[in-house]
Amino acid sequence: MSDRTAVVLLTRDLRVHDHPALATACAAFDRVVPLFVLDPALTALSPNRTRFLHQSLAELREALRERGGDLVIRRGDPVAETIRLAREVHAEGIGLSADVSRHAHRRQERLRAECERHRLFLRLFPGLTIVDPGALRPTGGDHYRVFSPYFRAWQGVALREELAAPERVRLPDGIDPGRLPAPPKGDSPDAAPGGERVAQRRLTGWLPTLKRYDDIHDDMAGDETSRLSPYLRFGCLSPLSVANRAGGRDGPFVRQLCWRDFYYQVTDAFPEISGVAYRRGATEEWREDGEALTAWAEGRTGMPIVDAGMRQLRAEGWMHNRARLITAGHLTKTLRLDWRPGVKVFSRWLLDGDVANNSGNWQWVAGTGNDSRPYRGFNPVRQAERYDPVGAYVRRWVPELASVEGKAIHQPWRLPPEVRRTLDYPPPLEVPGADPVWLR
Known part of the structure; x- marks a missing residue:
């Protein structure tokens, strides 16, 4: 009997610990291809994030190689490259962590259509949030529009089990893993480095501060916030594992993680959030300057x-x-x-x-x-x-x-x-039509 193979398309889940799509594939299939496609449409948007992404991919490749596998890198359209690789390795199906943006929705819809055309199955997995975006719905609505009732519902929902990293990842024979370029130069000289190991060290080093979070998180000069947000954004950390290590769901830090889940369920229901006013009837009388x-x-x-x-x-x-x-x-x-x-x-x-x-x-x-x-x-x-x-x-x-x-x-x-006159600093900008002493 021939080996069964699956492809796991990675997007914003660049880790091996508590990775539902990767863990499930490794448990159910003989060979698994962890794939990341460098999409030119996204990597051109922010030099800072592109640098962080490449650093995170390099760490992920190392972690997968330690487990006998590799991170396969391709460039181009994620859907086309994923289908091409799946057919090359005779995969039965593709696993993907579900995402909520308009771009992600379109990618998932296109991938689903191509999988149907090529007789591949597609399975979407949780992992980008603590509670799945569609798991909580208010009476008579498709999502929560106000945070406080969402938070109350969120506190009571049963969470999925946190998953261990797979012990072994086996690639199909003869596959070319592809080359990962060195991290490009970002625009911010003091930007934090990416990667799961960096993220885990940062989390471990910050946790002793957690008991003081309510007192320090607004201290701008003290700078004792976790700074975990970039690692959550790229999935170098599982938000569920962060919440589990941070204790119960009543604390002020975990409440911030709930805000993150809240906006994911809003965006899942309203993917136009980056360009269209969410609130109906919102007044938008903006100046042009x-x-x-x-x-x-x-x-x-x-x-x-x-x-x-x-x-x-x-x-x-x-x-x-x-x-x-x-x-x-x-x-x-x-x-x-x-x-x-x-x-x-x-x-x-x-x-x-x-x-x-x-x-x-x-x-x-x-x-x-x-x-x-x-x-x-x-x-x-x-x-x-x-x-x-x-x-x-x-x-x-x-x-x-x-x-x-x-x-x-x-x-x-x-x-x-x-x-x-001795200061090389501009006077406050004045707003036409407004009281020039509005700040005093």
Whole structure:
């Protein structure tokens, strides 16, 4: 009897631990082909994420080789390359972790059609979230639109069992694994490296801080948040395993993981989330001001806490979550510019930039999304004084203001003119038609 073979198409699940598609295939088939297709349509979107991706793929290849297998690399259209390889190795079927973005939906639909045409079976697996996007539905609806009731339902659902990494992975004979290029240079010099081993070390090193999470997660200068989001975005860590190691589902950190699940189920039901207002009847009266948008993106608004966040983004490919709220609120609620270019700027730089969380959070801040208080604002001065009280975060990322003492670092318009003339720092952007002293 000939060996039975399956292909596992990897996308945003670059790990061997708690990988339902990989574990199931290795248990059910004699030979398994872990495949990643470098899609030019995606790798061109963000140099930072492309670098992180290549580093993660290199670690995954090493982990699979340690188990007797390999990571097979192909380039081109993921559907065409997957079908081509499946036919080459005489596979019976293909396994894939289900995803929620519009691009992922289209890829899954195309792959399903091609599998039917070539008499291959396709099975979608969980693994990108803790609770599957479609598992929880409110009475009379297809998904939860408000977080609090979703969180209550999420806390009570039974979770799947966490899976061990396969002990052995056997490839078909004679298969060419393909070459993985060296990681390209990203645009952020201080960006974190990718990979499952890096992710596991970071998680283990951070867990002792967990008991203080509620006190420290908004401390912008302290910088003691987990920074696990890029590893969750690429699946270097299983979100279920992170939640299990973080204890029960009542803690503030696990609540943040639930927010991630929440936006995945929103995006699964509303794949247009990156470009279409989620909230029906949302007011969208945005200004057009290219210079203001550029100044915001480059950290030159003249509002120190906003500029600090945007400069951290460029330097690290990451931004403190409180800074994300402040910078997004400044663009949409203060400068009154459209949230969609903001989504694209964040997506361009963020290592953790994925459709569901990036777009979902932008819409929440802009008042077009899932926020039950769509007209809330984020006064940057009050936010800075509360979450960066001594200005350490601003001084770290806006060195022009390093010598400014006290609260003046958050209120630069109060500096004496002779002091301001010594600073290589712009005055706060003024919004046409608005009170020029809106911040005071």
